[in-house]
Every structure is written in structure tokens, then in C-alpha cells.
Amino acid sequence: MHKFILLTLCLYVFSLHSLANDVSQMIKNADAYRLDTDFSKVVALVKLYRNEVLDKTRQYNVYTRPERESLVVFKSPVEAGQKMLMLDNNYWLVMPKSRRPIRITPMQKLLGEASVGDISTLTWSEDYSATLTGHEALTINGQSVQTNLLSLKSVTQGASYGRIELWLAAKTDFPLKAELYLRSGKLAKQALFEQGEREGRLRVVSMTLLDKIQPTKKTVIEYQQITPHQLADKFYIPAFLTRNALSEL
Numbered sequence: 001m002h003k004f005i006l007l008t009l010c011l012y013v014f015s016l017h018s019l020a021n022d023v024s025q026m027i028k029n030a031d032a033y034r035l036d037t038d039f040s041k042v043v044a045l046v047k048l049y050r051n052e053v054l055d056k057t058r059q060y061n062v063y064t065r066p067e068r069e070s071l072v073v074f075k076s077p078v079e080a081g082q083k084m085l086m087l088d089n090n091y092w093l094v095m096p097k098s099r100r101p102i103r104i105t106p107m108q109k110l111l112g113e114a115s116v117g118d119i120s121t122l123t124w125s126e127d128y129s130a131t132l133t134g135h136e137a138l139t140i141n142g143q144s145v146q147t148n149l150l151s152l153k154s155v156t157q158g159a160s161y162g163r164i165e166l167w168l169a170a171k172t173d174f175p176l177k178a179e180l181y182l183r184s185g186k187l188a189k190q191a192l193f194e195q196g197e198r199e200g201r202l203r204v205v206s207m208t209l210l211d212k213i214q215p216t217k218k219t220v221i222e223y224q225q226i227t228p229h230q231l232a233d234k235f236y237i238p239a240f241l242t243r244n245a246l247s248e249l
Contacts, residue, residue: 023132023150027125029173030166033195034204034223035123038066041229044119049218060119061249063231068126068158071235072119073249083241084109089158094241101238106158110188118160118189118209119221127159128152130166138167138176146170154183161188175204187212198226 035042042062048055059075067088074082081096091109092101110118124130134149152164162183167176178191189209196205204223211217234240235249 023130026148026150026168026173027130030168030175031123031125033174033202035064035226037228039228039230040064041227042223043225045222045224046119047220051216062119063229065230068123069236071231073246081245083246085236085238085241087236089156092238099242101242106160110160124152127154127156128164129155135170136167140176145176147176174202
């Protein structure tokens, strides 16, 4: 009898471990649809809508590398010269005429018309722990799609959101929808992901953010280009950014 109980417990622990591994792989697969190289340059066009009418457009070049490090270069004329550097849980905003980089908080990088925290392609598998909480059918373009519903909780101080509810296509782990919650527990945005092809492979080509705090606002982020690109270490030093315009990036 004791051997039977011990065997049952071992099988239960093994099944939990296997499920955790499966969920971990789901998140990594979902990340790969958005950004599939460690060192990359992402050209993002951001369209800002108010009451479903296009209000403004902005362009950003985002340079990413491992260890949760990224540099965002603001390319639109009205924001020319601005940069944001993110190194793990530390963030700096560099303004064109400022002699020093400005330290900002994780919350501050979510502010503004186009949240740099959303543009900088946060990595779910690095910033969050995930659990499988259910299975649901979503209607996508008039078709019913079976999904796995995952609950993500932030494990880093710099994660853009405290909690994320994420729906992945059951067959492919492609991200379909996400609800993004602030650390206060308030629902901030709903994200919808559009699939398309890039270099012959299925990828997220755009993300629509529906503002749940200011419902008249909507943001569409189009990932126009994602290419392997490795910047020199100097570009990840705050003091260097204040002394150089980086117009070539």
C-alpha cells in the first residue's frame, strides 16, 4: 500500500513537472513568433487612433540583445533625437538637449501616446512565469480557434505589466490575444495580434492595443522589418547616448 501511494505521488509530481515544461515551451514558442533572434533591429510604425480616426503616426527603431537589454531610437521628426535605453530593470530617457540621461521608472515607460514599454517587444519567457489556466474558443476573422489560456505573473521589477492573461492557439502556440494588467491589478490594455508572413515564416506582423483606461484611444504597432543586427557595447552606455545623436541608427 505504501509503495502504491509513493508511486502515485511520484507520477503526480512528474505530471506537474511535465506540464510546467510544456507551458514554458509554449511561452518560448509564442515569443519566437514576435522576435526570433537574440540580436535584432526592429523597425516599428506606430499608428495612434482617437475615436477610430487616425490621429498621429510615429516611427521607432528598436535594437534588442540578450539579458533584457534594448535601445529605442525615436525616428519621427517631432521626436527626433530622443532615445530610451533599457538595461535589465534600469531605464533611461535621453532628450536631444539634455546633458544627462534621465532615470525613469518601469511605470513611466508605459506613459505617453505610444508606450515605449509596448514598442520594445517585451519577452514573456524572460519577464514572466506562466501557468495554464484553461482552454477557450476564440472567434478570429469569423472562425472559431481553440486556444490555451495562460496566466503570466511578472518575475522582474522592470516588467511592463504585473500580470498578463494570454491566449495562444492550441495547435501552434501563436499569440492571439492578451489582457495587460498594471501592478495595481487594473486592466490597462487589450492586445490583439495579427499573423502574417515574414521571410516565408508565420510571424506576428502587427499588434493592436485597445486602451481600457481611455477607451477612445487605440494604438496599432506594425513591425515593418525585423533583421539580425548587433550594436557595439558603447550604444548601451547612457553617457554615450547623451553625447551622440545616433542619426544613423
